[in-house]
């Protein structure tokens with residue numbers, strides 16, 4: 001059942017190229033995106049004033065990345081909320097807005113409660129769900145399924161990657177309908193989107209290198225992740241993945257926040273994983289890398305070959321293939337998933353069933 005892999009998590013990490021392909025391909029026809037499933041007219045899409053993305057855990061992290069992509073391409077204001085916060089904060093529902101609930105299981109209690117609240121207030125609810133026929137799928141006005149297939153490991157990997165891909169499709173489609181991007185930009189982005197599954201496949205071949213690196217950090221107590229923009233959203237997921245299955249304390253911070261607190265935690269040898277995939281933010285992130293290195297941190301950076309000078313500022317660099325900046329998160333997350341996996345494995349822990357956690361959180 002594990003298809004020759006030692007754990008479901010490793011199997012599911014390897015299933016990502018297929019899962020992402022299965023999620024995007026049926027929705028792309030001759031260089032056009034077909035999202036008929038959302039049941040919205042072009043008029044409704046043009047009139048959208050606000051999008052609220054609501055989810056928990058890793059699904060929330062895809063929403064955090066989705067916000068950057070949707071806002072950048074469509075210029076529709078997006079707010080991303082944790083379901084457990086959203087449902088209790090008397091959220092403001094307005095006309096011509098859309099609530100998007102993201103959930104692998106489709107059964108998460110807080111996400112389901114948020115959905116019901118939005119519907120009770122007359123809001124249209126679209127969900128991005130992996131389990132067909134789950135509660136969230138059934139109660140939403142429309143569903144965009146992620147076609148990841150069953151996910152067994154408590155730590156999500158392939159469903160997360162598919163959720164990101166659905167956000168890209170949605171952002172591109174909305175941007176096209178609203179004429180927020182040129183036809184050329186649309187085609188350039190669509191071409192890049194279609195390349196992602198093969199690029200993810202290529203990254204999986206770096207796993208020995210990542211295992212080797214991970215094995216040096218089995219006894220460490222704290223690991224920090226930092227980045228800006230989309231890199232920050234992906235840092236949050238890298239950090240959650242690690243703490244969930246390795247039990248190492250870790251936190252993700254927006255690199256610009258360093259001086260506002262976290263830098264006091266830097267000591268000789270502290271591992272900082274720095275994401276620097278976003279071209280426009282690259283010089284800023286590099287200056288944060290220098291700041292932590294000056295305090296003795298060991299910096300492991302993730303970037304692209306476009307920035308070879310990163311080797312001057314980081315102690316160790318992992319390169320991801322070139323893609324459009326907006327999609328870089330789909331590639332940057334792969335080494336971070338593998339890192340979490342190999343740290344957990346090296347520490348001899350129960351990778352697929354970490355202590356105190358359930359695959360689906362059906363109580364609040």
Ligand code: M6R
Pocket residue numbers: 056057058059102103104105106107108111154155156240241244359360361
């Ligand atoms: O089934 P859902 O996507 O609604 O679950 C949300 C979170 O419970 C889930 O993503 C959790 O954070 C994962 N264990 C992370 O790997």
